[in-house]
Amino acid sequence: MSNSRRKFLTSVSMLAAGTAMPISYFGLSHKNKLKVALVGTGIRGITFWGKRLVDNYSDILEFVGLSDHNPGRLAHGKNYIGASCPTFEDFDEMLRKTSPELVIVTTKDSNHHEFIIKALDHGCDVLTEKPMTTDEEKCQAVLDAERRSGKNLIVGFNYRWSPYSTKIKELLSQNAIGKLTSVDFHWYLNTYHGASYFRRWHGQMASSGSLWVHKSTHHFDLLNWWINSEPSEVFAYGDLEFYGKNGPFRGENCRNCAHTENCKFYWDITKNEFLSSLYTDHEQHDGYIRDNCLFREEIDIYDKMSAQVKYQNNVQLNYSLTTYSPYEGWRAAFNGTEGRIEAWLDIPYYENLKVDQEELHRREMDQSGQEEIDSEPIIVHKVWNEFETVNVPMEKSGHGGGDKRLHDKIFKNPEDPDPYGRMAGSRDGAMSILIGIAARKSIQEGKPIKIASLTDLKPREVR
Structure with a gap:
């Protein structure tokens, strides 16, 4: 094995372990x-x-x-x-x-x-x-x-790498609000992006594990990282009351439906050249339909969800996910012994947003590299003091700039120091999904679920 190859493979090992690497560990040549x-x-x-x-x-x-x-x-x-x-x-x-x-x-x-x-x-x-x-x-x-x-x-947790998420981590690490005691986190999926999960295989528990796992794993990973601890117990509620069997009518799929004039969710995939060439042109091979009816009977995941999570360091998390909101965005509040941090993204009333919700999602997913730099506020409010607004420069595309930063760290600059510990290995992946799995089991069994009861991983107080 060449020296440069050995350096790269060593760097991958250190990345997975979240270990800082000396600069000498990375050195690829065009031949290797x-x-x-x-x-x-x-x-x-x-x-x-x-x-x-x-x-x-x-x-x-x-x-x-x-x-x-x-x-x-x-x-x-x-x-x-x-x-x-x-x-x-x-x-x-x-x-x-x-x-x-x-x-x-x-x-x-x-x-x-x-x-x-x-x-x-x-x-x-x-x-x-x-x-x-x-x-x-x-x-x-x-x-x-x-x-x-x-x-x-x-x-591949990309949300950790957005400048906005990183600034929250920095403020918490600096004890800007003293000892963290509780967190409120609420995510809103709109009737474009949120509905899309119910068109696809994600709408069936056996394929996605529900949005508790597929979508919320992003959020739980962020929260585990921000809180700097691991979850110990979860209690949750959830139900399906908007999509699936709750619909007023249903059809085979959007292309073959008698209700296109009456259904506000009608979506013509054939007008999207990229999705048509990727999915509809090849569905005869495996039967995967990308524009399934949102109201088909076999949908069995939840479309509204809330959970309380207790962490090893005694932080309490209140979490919710709504899948049929008029807009897409999120709010978070971090309560500490010396103050409170409030953060949010894409709340239209706060930012006077005029962008169509479909276009907003397209911008977030865009990988063209042509980012528009903007700034978003974080409020830091100390007890007995006036609040401070921290403005964070960031991009909208590529998941708030997180995509390119994650790729650069993995493939280009693995030796660069990362004081925020943003690389995620198998333990991080496990702890994020185990919250969702515990929430799902809590709903099914009607009781709190201990994280330690699910695998042989024992939650740690501080990672």
């Missing part, structure tokens, strides 16, 4: 590019973990294989990414024939664990899209595989 394989050529795979890597990091990495069970989407994905590697419907065959050093997993949530475990056991490091997996048994299997393989698993 990182060999990357991707499984799952859906929208997240071919954009964020595909084309963006080819466009920005081709000098230090190369795709040696792409895999998907849908041959049409696989061929389309290869062309979109701009890769020159072979494609495989059989993941095991790809591992054998291409010998990747890093496998990126962007498949359906419920089978993340299958590909993570196979790749680790094959001797590959793995980078998985969130959530790490969908239930406690699969979570334990992933943890066991990482331990026995001696390889490393990184979870």
Whole structure:
């Protein structure tokens, strides 16, 4: 193995462990590019973990294989990414024939664990899209595989890397409000983005583990990181009362529906060239329908959710997620012994936003790199004192600027110090999904759920 290759693989190990690396550990040459394989050529795979890597990091990495069970989407994905590697419907065959050093997993949530475990056991490091997996048994299997393989698993939590999220972490780390005691966090999905989850496989518990796992894992990871502790107990409520069986009518899908003139949620996927070429042109291969009816009977996830979470350091979290809000955004408040921090993004009444909600989501997901720099406020209010407004420069695109910063850290500058500890390994991935899994079980069983009862991980007070 070349010295430069050894340096890179050592850096991946340190990234997964959250360890600071000396600058000498990183040094790729053009002759020794990182060999990357991707499984799952859906929208997240071919954009964020595909084309963006080819466009920005081709000098230090190369795709040696792409895999998907849908041959049409696989061929389309290869062309979109701009890769020159072979494609495989059989993941095991790809591992054998291409010998990747890093496998990126962007498949359906419920089978993340299958590909993570196979790749680790094959001797590959793995980078998985969130959530790490969908239930406690699969979570334990992933943890066991990482331990026995001696390889490393990184979870792609991009929200940690946005400047706004980082500033909150900085303020809390500086004890700007004294000892943190409680947190209120509320996320609002709009009737464009929120509804989209119920059109897709995400609307079924068996595929996504519910939005407690698929969506809220983002939020729980942020909260675990901000609070600087791990969850110990969860109690939750949730119900399905807007989508699914609650709809006034239903059809086969939006393209084949008798109610298009009456349904406010009617969405013509054929007008979106990108989604049509990726999904509808290839649905005959696997039957995956991207524009399913929001009111189909088989939807069984929750569309309103709230939870209370107790942390090892005695911080209490009040959390909620709403999936049919008129707008998309979030609010958070951090209460401490010496004051309070209030933070929010994309609340239209606070910012006089005039942007269409569909356009707002498009900007957030944009990977073009043409960011518009803006600033967003954070309020720091000390007890017995006037409040202070901290303005944070940030971008709207690429998840608030988090996407490019995460990629740069993993592939370009792993040796750069990170005083905020933003890299996430398997423990971080587990602790985020275990809150959602515990919330789901709490609803089903009507009682609080101890995190320590789910896997062999024992929550820590401070990470």
